Amino acid sequence: MRILLLGSGGREHALAWKMKQSPLCKELYIAPGNAGTAECGINIPLPDSDIDGIKEFIRTHNIDMLVVGPEQPLVMGIYNKLREDSSINKDIIIIAPSQEGAKLEGSKNFAKEFMKRHNIPTAAYQTFTADTLKDGYAFLQSLQPPYVLKADGLAAGKGVVICNELHEAQSALTSMLVEGQFGQASNQVVIEQFLTGIELSVFVLTDGQSYVILPSAKDYKRIGEGDTGLNTGGMGAVSPVPFADARFMDKVEQRIIIPTVKGIQKENINYKGFIFFGLMNVSGDPFVIEYNVRLGDPETEVILPRMTNDLVELFVAVGNQTLHAIEINIIDESAATVMLVSGGYPADYEKGKIIYNIETVENSLIFHAGTKRNDTDNLITAGGRVLAITSLGENIVSALTLSNQNAEKIKFENKHYRKDIGKDLMS
Numbered sequence: 001m002r003i004l005l006l007g008s009g010g011r012e013h014a015l016a017w018k019m020k021q022s023p024l025c026k027e028l029y030i031a032p033g034n035a036g037t038a039e040c041g042i043n044i045p046l047p048d049s050d051i052d053g054i055k056e057f058i059r060t061h062n063i064d065m066l067v068v069g070p071e072q073p074l075v076m077g078i079y080n081k082l083r084e085d086s087s088i089n090k091d092i093i094i095i096a097p098s099q100e101g102a103k104l105e106g107s108k109n110f111a112k113e114f115m116k117r118h119n120i121p122t123a124a125y126q127t128f129t130a131d132t133l134k135d136g137y138a139f140l141q142s143l144q145p146p147y148v149l150k151a152d153g154l155a156a157g158k159g160v161v162i163c164n165e166l167h168e169a170q171s172a173l174t175s176m177l178v179e180g181q182f183g184q185a186s187n188q189v190v191i192e193q194f195l196t197g198i199e200l201s202v203f204v205l206t207d208g209q210s211y212v213i214l215p216s217a218k219d220y221k222r223i224g225e226g227d228t229g230l231n232t233g234g235m236g237a238v239s240p241v242p243f244a245d246a247r248f249m250d251k252v253e254q255r256i257i258i259p260t261v262k263g264i265q266k267e268n269i270n271y272k273g274f275i276f277f278g279l280m281n282v283s284g285d286p287f288v289i290e291y292n293v294r295l296g297d298p299e300t301e302v303i304l305p306r307m308t309n310d311l312v313e314l315f316v317a318v319g320n321q322t323l324h325a326i327e328i329n330i331i332d333e334s335a336a337t338v339m340l341v342s343g344g345y346p347a348d349y350e351k352g353k354i355i356y357n358i359e360t361v362e363n364s365l366i367f368h369a370g371t372k373r374n375d376t377d378n379l380i381t382a383g384g385r386v387l388a389i390t391s392l393g394e395n396i397v398s399a400l401t402l403s404n405q406n407a408e409k410i411k412f413e414n415k416h417y418r419k420d421i422g423k424d425l426m427s
Helices: 010-020 051-060 071-075 078-083 099-106 108-117 130-142 166-177 246-266 300-306 311-320 396-409
Strands: 002-007 027-032 065-068 093-097 125-129 147-151 160-163 188-192 198-206 211-213 222-224 228-231 236-239 271-282 285-292 334-341 365-368 371-373 379-381 385-393
Touching: 002 010, 002 051, 010 027, 010 300, 010 311, 010 365, 010 385, 027 051, 051 078, 065 078, 065 311, 071 078, 071 093, 071 099, 078 093, 078 099, 093 099, 093 311, 099 108, 099 271, 099 285, 108 125, 108 188, 108 285, 125 130, 125 166, 130 166, 130 188, 147 166, 160 166, 166 188, 198 246, 198 311, 211 246, 236 300, 236 396, 246 271, 246 285, 271 311, 300 334, 300 365, 300 385, 334 396, 385 396
Parallel strands: 002 027, 002 065, 065 093
Antiparallel strands: 093 271, 125 188, 147 160, 147 188, 198 211, 198 271, 222 228, 236 334, 271 285, 334 385, 365 385, 371 379
8 A cells, every 4th residue: 555644743653663564565655754653664655734836746646544643734724625536546445534523622611512412421611701801710710720711713722721810810810811822723722620640541442433542641741850840742641551450441432432433423523533532530430621622742652563454454344344343462571751852842942963872772672753863964853742662571671661761862952851751650
């Protein structure tokens, strides 16, 4: 098969690495890719949001399968625009939800209303606009701190504000709705009850009728150790999650996964792709914090190495709606990812720093997130998140030890990484 993968991060390098292992993968193209994906296939200098350019590439290169990594083209409706174009091969397999399905991530309010319609456990909430700002103030007063405010639309993972004081929350609501703190993404703001517990991520792949559950993971968003500082796209992840045992996962499946898939069917939403459940374990009961309509990053870097399945074969089953016939095979080993980031990230940071000693890494996988080659073929930094170091081990401790050892070997100016990934799960 001739496969086109969209995206340029660590998630996409992990997907490319996994798909390249399949005997079904004849040619693999990545748009736009990074220095790591170039080792798995052919990078195409095409933005993943350039839908017209993607259409042209699909036509001229007779692409059989399109796999969409990031959320932006999904929310833009790439699935619909390809299916509605008569010049695109109708048999192409597209691993992506329809634009309506992508609203589960593209609109927090839509997602919350969907959960409400299908009795899926989530935090109590209300949604406000600039015209209902005073009502938002009143709703905040009815809640106990901390206060959770979420921009309705996509905000590059930075649209959630948590405040401990009422006046801070009211000020944040004003900044979001009136001052446009997150642009159009905060034209609406969802205010919800704060849930106390431990977060985790659960992933399924669905063909719209059946589904398979992928390994669970836990990621770490804050830049600083001890979960301090600004939110990032993710500083590391571990899999599996120790408390996500059979009993807990049965609750997740019965209360959340099955109602979600049935809800998608009931509402006639065309959905062939991944569903990411951002969950909170509240005293042993799972609640949905958010939906994403693609794999997470850096979670992808820990879940794919634990799966022995042929990923392209899984995607073919999605396209043929035969996913019910496939069993997911997961190894017993634990996986841990440590993300190396540029100094200053997630605020201002410099690019173009030469990366040294990557060849000295042993017994770990390296997934490139923000890298490229310069004019003299040196590997250089090209983003805030630069490299994901993933290791397998008998348990989380051994996997993390190896990832941290190799993270220390790699050098670039102002390199930063967290040394406490997963340590909260070791007690």
